[in-house]
Amino acid sequence: MAYLHWNNIEIAGIAAAVPTMEIDNRNYSDFFTEKEAARVIKTTGIAKRRFVDENTTSADLCYAAADKLLSDMSIDRNTIDALIFTSLTPDYRTPASGIILQNRLGLPKTTLAFDLTLGCSGYMYGLSLAFNLCSQPHINNVLLLNGETKSKTYPKTDKSVALLFGDGGTASLIRKTERSNPTFLSLNSNGDKWEVIQIPGGGYRNPTSPETLKLRKREDGSIRSNEHGMMDGAAVFDFTITAVPKDIRETMEKTCTSPEDIDYAVFHQANKFITDHFSKKLKIPREKVIYSLQKFGNTASVSIPLTIVSELQEELKDTTKRLLMSGFGVGLSWGTMITILDKCHICDLVEI
Amino acid sequence: MEKEFMDNMMEILENDEITLDDEFRNLEEWDSLSYLSTIAMIDDEHELVIPREDFSNLKTLRDILKYIKKDKEKNK
Numbered sequence: 001m002a003y004l005h006w007n008n009i010e011i012a013g014i015a016a017a018v019p020t021m022e023i024d025n026r027n028y029s030d031f032f033t034e035k036e037a038a039r040v041i042k043t044t045g046i047a048k049r050r051f052v053d054e055n056t057t058s059a060d061l062c063y064a065a066a067d068k069l070l071s072d073m074s075i076d077r078n079t080i081d082a083l084i085f086t087s088l089t090p091d092y093r094t095p096a097s098g099i100i101l102q103n104r105l106g107l108p109k110t111t112l113a114f115d116l117t118l119g120c121s122g123y124m125y126g127l128s129l130a131f132n133l134c135s136q137p138h139i140n141n142v143l144l145l146n147g148e149t150k151s152k153t154y155p156k157t158d159k160s161v162a163l164l165f166g167d168g169g170t171a172s173l174i175r176k177t178e179r180s181n182p183t184f185l186s187l188n189s190n191g192d193k194w195e196v197i198q199i200p201g202g203g204y205r206n207p208t209s210p211e212t213l214k215l216r217k218r219e220d221g222s223i224r225s226n227e228h229g230m231m232d233g234a235a236v237f238d239f240t241i242t243a244v245p246k247d248i249r250e251t252m253e254k255t256c257t258s259p260e261d262i263d264y265a266v267f268h269q270a271n272k273f274i275t276d277h278f279s280k281k282l283k284i285p286r287e288k289v290i291y292s293l294q295k296f297g298n299t300a301s302v303s304i305p306l307t308i309v310s311e312l313q314e315e316l317k318d319t320t321k322r323l324l325m326s327g328f329g330v331g332l333s334w335g336t337m338i339t340i341l342d343k344c345h346i347c348d349l350v351e352i
Numbered sequence: 353m354e355k356e357f358m359d360n361m362m363e364i365l366e367n368d369e370i371t372l373d374d375e376f377r378n379l380e381e382w383d384s385l386s387y388l389s390t391i392a393m394i395d396d397e398h399e400l401v402i403p404r405e406d407f408s409n410l411k412t413l414r415d416i417l418k419y420i421k422k423d424k425e426k427n428k
Contacts (some may be wrong), residue, residue: 043385214396238404241395243401277392 003254009134010177011127014171016309017061017067018050018296020351025049025163029156030166032163040163045272049166049297051151059097059149060088061169064352066145068103069171072347077106081139083113085303086105086122088330089149090115095129101145119197120268120329121187122146122289122301124337128185130174141176146301150229153199157223160233162270166297170305173345183254183339186247188193190332196235197330201226214264219237236329237274240246244328245278251284251336252324262338263321264312268328269303284324308338356397357417364389372414393421 015091025048032040041047062085070077077105081106085098096115107113115223118125123146130142150165201212212226224230252258265284267275272293279289292307299306304325308316315321320342328334354372362368365381376382387407394416395401400423402416410416 037382039385043388116388233384234387234404237391238401241391271388273392277396280396282416 002154004131004185004187005129006131006135007129007180008177009174009183009256010179010181011172011341011344012175012177013027013069013073013173013347014170014305014309015065015347015350016073016086016168016302016305017064017068017352019052019056019061021051021053023051023166026034028163031157031159035083036069037163043115043271043273043342045291045293046164046297046342047294049151049182050168051209052149052167054148056149057091057293058149058167058169059091059101061149061167061352062147062171062212063101063104063169064350065169065347066101066143066171067324068350069345069349071104073173075141075173075259075260075346077110080105080111080141080143082130083111083145084116084126084142085113086118086126086146087145087147088119088241088300089147089152090191099287105143107143110175116183118305118331119300120270120298121327121331121333121335122267123186123304123325124299124327125184125333127138127172127174128335129170131183131262131300133187134174135293137273140176142196144172144174146170146172146305148302150298150300155224158228158230159220159222161209161229161231164298166299168203168296168299170302170304170309171187173335178343179340180273181340181342183337184251184334185337186251186254187335188243188247188333190239190243193235193332196232196239197229198272199227199229215266239332240270240274240328242279243332244326244334245281247334248278248282248324251338255338257324257338259288261322262288262324264314264315265289265306265324265326266304267326268298269297269307270271272330281337300329304311309346309349313348316346318343353421354417357420358413360393361390370382370413372417373412375411376416379385379410390416395405398424417422
């Protein structure tokens with residue numbers, strides 16, 4: 001069972017960068033009537049999003065966030081021992097964007113760097129690697145970057161996804177601490193359901209061809225190619241409503257954490273209706289459940305740290321708070337972490 | 353239970369003229385978001401998540417209600 005536990009390691013600081021271009025879901029796509037768009041906004045909670053221009057990538061957003069974090073916290077870049085870049089929209093198919101970022105950020109050649117290809121569970125999986133690396137005697141500072149430009153993945157003409165996803169990049173600094181800071185994390189995967197969120201074409205199973213690029217009308221009237229992202233919304237919903245609250249409940253039980261012990265719950269920002277629903281089931285009071293999806297939509301692995309930066313900067317300043325975080329989605333994969341943020345440095349949101 | 357269920361369905365579908373024998377998929381208001389709301393409402397009220405395969409076999413609102421009652425019997 002993938003159940004992890006660490007002491008004396010913490011998330012010491014978080015920064016986030018979003019594009020300046022704001023998308024208003026009420027008038028984003030002619031594919032939705034005014035009434036349909038209003039209904040999606042009401043149910044999902046996603047009213048606005050940020051989109052990059054055609055020249056900006058996930059790595060650019062992460063660079064801006066990481067540069068801000070290292071400068072604001074006056075971190076000597078030579079002390080960064082590891083960099084993990086988590087994204088499903090990297091700069092190139094080869095090489096890993098994380099290694100390019102090592103150089104771009106002015107980190108030493110002794111920094112280990114690599115990419116992690118995960119979506120909505122990516123903050124949880126990235127933290128597992130960052131905390132594990134930090135358990136090493138000679139690794140003290142790990143930079144975890146999460147970046148997505150989902151606006152480049154999903155077409156305006158897809159009923160199930162056109163109004164949901166947004167762009168952003170974050171940087172989190174994980175380091176050793178004198179405090180015991182017990183941190184718990186559960187991680188899960190279900191490859192049986194790999195097809196429910198996917199981009200079928202453009203990889204090495206179905207390489208790019210005129211066929212994969214052809215726009216096709218689908219059963220529900222949506223128009224997309226096989227190189228666009230697709231999501232079987234109902235199947236993802238089935239998974240989210242059952243597997244995710246179960247994982248959160250079990251993690252809380254294993255760690256003897258009651259809803260009163262949690263100061264803030266930050267869930268992956270997929271759909272307010274669904275996360276409100278399972279917060280209620282888990283008896284986590286509504287005011288402890290933090291949302292930023294009304295401003296930024298679903299930004300995959302970026303959504304949890306982006307929500308912390310956007311919504312909890314004042315709340316976390318010079319104080320100690322216990323957080324429950326849960327990320328879930330493509331893979332399928334999901335995980336839940338309970339940790340303490342102690343005077344965690346939250347940077348001002350960067351807009352580029 | 354029947355009245356509560358219908359009240360909830362009227363709220364979800366924003367239509368207070370629906371009846372138990374309506375084939376809900378034929379209602380103009382029924383869409384993927386009503387599906388989410390219905391499944392979540394039943395989970396809220398009855399601690400039951402109807403699997404998608406089972407739900408696809410249910411045609412009328414009465415079928416849904418029957419399914420819930422059957423589940424309750426099973427768990428007695």
